[in-house]
Amino acid sequence: MNRKPKIVILGAGYGGMMTASKLQKANAHHDAEITLVNKHNYHYQTTWLHEPAAGTLHHDRTRMRIDSVIDTNKIHFIKDSVTEIKGEEKKVLLASGELEYDYLVIGLGSEPETFGIPGVEKNAFSIRSVNSVRLIREHIEYMFASYNNEEEKNEGYLAFIVAGAGFTGIEFVGELSERIPELCEEYDIDREKVKIYSVEAAPTALPGFDEELVNYAVNLLESRGVEFKISTPIKEVTENGVVLEDGEEINASTVVWTTGVRGNSVLEKSGFETMRGRVKVEKDLRVPGYDNVFIIGDCAIIINEEINRPYPPTAQIAMQQADTCAKNLRALLAGKEQLAAFKPDIKGTVASLGGKEAVGLVGSKKLYGTSASAMKKVIDNRYLFMLGGMPLLLKKGKFNIF
Amino acid sequence: MNRKPKIVILGAGYGGMMTASKLQKANAHHDAEITLVNKHNYHYQTTWLHEPAAGTLHHDRTRMRIDSVIDTNKIHFIKDSVTEIKGEEKKVLLASGELEYDYLVIGLGSEPETFGIPGVEKNAFSIRSVNSVRLIREHIEYMFASYNNEEEKNEGYLAFIVAGAGFTGIEFVGELSERIPELCEEYDIDREKVKIYSVEAAPTALPGFDEELVNYAVNLLESRGVEFKISTPIKEVTENGVVLEDGEEINASTVVWTTGVRGNSVLEKSGFETMRGRVKVEKDLRVPGYDNVFIIGDCAIIINEEINRPYPPTAQIAMQQADTCAKNLRALLAGKEQLAAFKPDIKGTVASLGGKEAVGLVGSKKLYGTSASAMKKVIDNRYLFMLGGMPLLLKKGKFNIF
Numbered sequence: 139m140n141r142k143p144k145i146v147i148l149g150a151g152y153g154g155m156m157t158a159s160k161l162q163k164a165n166a167h168h169d170a171e172i173t174l175v176n177k178h179n180y181h182y183q184t185t186w187l188h189e190p191a192a193g194t195l196h197h198d199r200t201r202m203r204i205d206s207v208i209d210t211n212k213i214h215f216i217k218d219s220v221t222e223i224k225g226e227e228k229k230v231l232l233a234s235g236e237l238e239y240d241y242l243v244i245g246l247g248s249e250p251e252t253f254g255i256p257g258v259e260k261n262a263f264s265i266r267s268v269n270s271v272r273l274i275r276e277h278i279e280y281m282f283a284s285y286n287n288e289e290e291k292n293e294g295y296l297a298f299i300v301a302g303a304g305f306t307g308i309e310f311v312g313e314l315s316e317r318i319p320e321l322c323e324e325y326d327i328d329r330e331k332v333k334i335y336s337v338e339a340a341p342t343a344l345p346g347f348d349e350e351l352v353n354y355a356v357n358l359l360e361s362r363g364v365e366f367k368i369s370t371p372i373k374e375v376t377e378n379g380v381v382l383e384d385g386e387e388i389n390a391s392t393v394v395w396t397t398g399v400r401g402n403s404v405l406e407k408s409g410f411e412t413m414r415g416r417v418k419v420e421k422d423l424r425v426p427g428y429d430n431v432f433i434i435g436d437c438a439i440i441i442n443e444e445i446n447r448p449y450p451p452t453a454q455i456a457m458q459q460a461d462t463c464a465k466n467l468r469a470l471l472a473g474k475e476q477l478a479a480f481k482p483d484i485k486g487t488v489a490s491l492g493g494k495e496a497v498g499l500v501g502s503k504k505l506y507g508t509s510a511s512a513m514k515k516v517i518d519n520r521y522l523f524m525l526g527g528m529p530l531l532l533k534k535g536k537f538n539i540f
Numbered sequence: 541m542n543r544k545p546k547i548v549i550l551g552a553g554y555g556g557m558m559t560a561s562k563l564q565k566a567n568a569h570h571d572a573e574i575t576l577v578n579k580h581n582y583h584y585q586t587t588w589l590h591e592p593a594a595g596t597l598h599h600d601r602t603r604m605r606i607d608s609v610i611d612t613n614k615i616h617f618i619k620d621s622v623t624e625i626k627g628e629e630k631k632v633l634l635a636s637g638e639l640e641y642d643y644l645v646i647g648l649g650s651e652p653e654t655f656g657i658p659g660v661e662k663n664a665f666s667i668r669s670v671n672s673v674r675l676i677r678e679h680i681e682y683m684f685a686s687y688n689n690e691e692e693k694n695e696g697y698l699a700f701i702v703a704g705a706g707f708t709g710i711e712f713v714g715e716l717s718e719r720i721p722e723l724c725e726e727y728d729i730d731r732e733k734v735k736i737y738s739v740e741a742a743p744t745a746l747p748g749f750d751e752e753l754v755n756y757a758v759n760l761l762e763s764r765g766v767e768f769k770i771s772t773p774i775k776e777v778t779e780n781g782v783v784l785e786d787g788e789e790i791n792a793s794t795v796v797w798t799t800g801v802r803g804n805s806v807l808e809k810s811g812f813e814t815m816r817g818r819v820k821v822e823k824d825l826r827v828p829g830y831d832n833v834f835i836i837g838d839c840a841i842i843i844n845e846e847i848n849r850p851y852p853p854t855a856q857i858a859m860q861q862a863d864t865c866a867k868n869l870r871a872l873l874a875g876k877e878q879l880a881a882f883k884p885d886i887k888g889t890v891a892s893l894g895g896k897e898a899v900g901l902v903g904s905k906k907l908y909g910t911s912a913s914a915m916k917k918v919i920d921n922r923y924l925f926m927l928g929g930m931p932l933l934l935k936k937g938k939f940n941i942f
Contacts, residue, residue, distance in 0.1 A: 276678070276682045276686075279681070
């Protein structure tokens with residue numbers, strides 16, 4: 139009696155979740171024993187996390203139980219942490235057990251990139267998980283609540299530094315600038331006392347983005363009181379704020395670190411050849427040297443040959459990779475040797491700026507303000523529909539479009 | 541031309557606020573220039589503060605703008621802090637100015653009694669103002685938010701020590717035990733991981749209260765997971781919790797100090813003869829030696845001759861004293877020499893236990909559960925009605941009685 143081949147999917151982020159969902163829809167569980175492993179029993183939308191971090195959206199709106207989307211009678215679910223992948227032995231070590239596989243999909247996501255800057259891990263917050271953003275939200279509120287209880291007012295309590303003015307940094311600053319007036323009201327604090335700094339080492343906010351859109355975003359955020367410090371590398375993060383390259387210190391009890399990501403450290407630890415924690419995969423998303431291991435999402439590098447640079451780690455690409463990965467797994471199960479190549483189809487990029495504001499490029503069309511904001515919600519809703527169809531969209535969708 | 545005599549009222553707590561309100565209703569501003577001084581531009585209900593401290597009621601429900609109750613065209617309002625009273629010079633020093641008076645009403649309220657126990661001021665929270673309870677609420681949430689972000693879980697984050705099982709301590713523990721399950725849900729934490737300790741040096745919870753009622757309260761709170769440590773003096777409060785007299789340490793990141801109050805330290809500083817910060821006043825509420833200075837509320841001591849002990853510092857007595865004080869001020873303005881003696885009329889005492897639970901004595905009748913809880917709300921509403929009539933009652937009242 140032939141046993142069914144075992145497919146193990148590590149991580150229930152955009153890539154892993156969508157791979158599992160696609161396999162389930164294609165009834166691949168008839169031909170394979172499929173197992174999904176994730177640290178939590180829920181999936182969350184990483185690209186929405188700047189909102190619960192600022193407190194403008196409840197975190198439960200950004201997450202869903204895995205078994206509400208995946209039929210766990212068809213796909214086994216294991217709640218556990220991955221500690222190491224043993225590629226030669228076709229085994230995965232978990233915090234409390236191990237799993238054997240015939241085919242492996244690695245979708246373990248990313249970790250904050252600190253560039254080795256001292257104090258980041260100890261003193262800065264990061265927007266990376268439901269746990270981490272709940273902490274940011276509560277830390278911000280705690281600083282507001284503390285301020286009026288001090289005999290000698292500590293202005294650092296009301297100063298918020300967002301390190302990195304890339305996509306996540308700008309989106310978080312946008313939400314925060316919307317949230318601050320509410321917090322001032324709640325805690326009897328003058329708005330003028332509160333400082334929001336967006337600090338960026340590169341010579342522009344939103345590096346790589348269209349200049350007109352960048353200007354729109356910066357002007358809007360400045361009008362909400364955000365102070366930009368561009369071309370300003372950070373030397374160190376301390377308990378009391380940051381020290382800049384030029385020696386200037388900014389006193390702030392809250393530093394949120396958003397200077398980009400690197401691949402999950404499990405890959406490096408497992409002996410894969412990595413660049414900033416990411417593995418350069420073949421066109422069919424398999425790891426060179428392992429014809430049974432796929433890597434998708436933030437842990438995978440695919441080179442954009444037009445500019446000879448890797449595609450950025452985005453949800454859009456992770457989901458498209460999941461599509462290719464699921465197809466290729468089905469081909470392998472069917473005994474085919476010819477696998478499909480991953481072809482990204484970048485539909486556009488929209489950065490929300492809080493409230494009804496956003497900027498974006500869709501195709502070659504520039505969007506601003508409410509139309510960009512509406513498009514952002516369309517993108518968010520489209521993902522929910524792709525993942526869980528109409529029921530999930532109705533439950534978790536964003537419908538306050540105009 | 542005769543100038544109008546100046547009445548200055550210090551503090552807009554139960555006593556000061558009610559005195560101002562009574563004088564205004566009696567049109568005393570025609571005969572005197574009346575000034576009310578308070579640190580904030582709002583009045584709050586100290587007896588409700590255990591609720592916003594636990595997060596079961598928003599603090600805005602416990603406060604109201606002073607000018608929403610007092611007509612500031614009739615009674616001047618100054619937002620400032622009192623630093624010293626110069627009785628001989630008939631002057632009050634404020635943080636940013638000074639005031640002269642002909643008649644003074646001191647209603648400056650209380651401060652937490654630490655009994656000189658080391659670490660209380662630095663490491664414990666107290667339930668004393670809107671600012672202090674917002675901080676407690678946010679500190680509790682911050683501990684919940686922090687727990688899941690630590691690699692090595694710190695159980696102290698989920699341990700809450702309430703020092704003192706008197707009225708405020710028990711009422712706070714009651715609210716907290718209702719709030720904890722909501723916080724567990726919000727932060728994905730098992731209820732069993734959370735500890736609530738009620739620590740009391742005296743040989744019983746609610747010392748001085750009817751034994752049957754005490755038993756009811758203790759049993760109810762124990763059923764909600766509260767652990768009582770009775771006859772257990774605290775030796776020290778540290779950054780990590782408390783050290784008990786017997787040397788045992790309880791690891792807890794949150795210690796709320798509710799072991800009673802002493803009079804506002806301004807009185808001691810101003811040279812009045814005080815006992816635990818309170819001044820023993822004459823029957824007409826004037827300070828011995830000063831026939832133009834009244835003290836009411838938590839700063840005043842009146843001896844209950846039946847038991848030869850001072851009446852406890854309660855809102856009920858403060859309000860009754862305000863009544864006598866306002867009458868006596870009007871008598872003085874009218875040139876009368878015979879002032880009324882204060883006669884307390886203790887109507888009863890009800891301690892809320894969170895949710896729809898309470899225990900109380902009204903007259904000689906013992907109340908439990910929902911009927912006690914309803915009575916508590918009647919008491920709270922009665923105060924609002926006395927202070928600001930039907931409009932205030934409708935705005936701030938508690939109507940979810942059953």
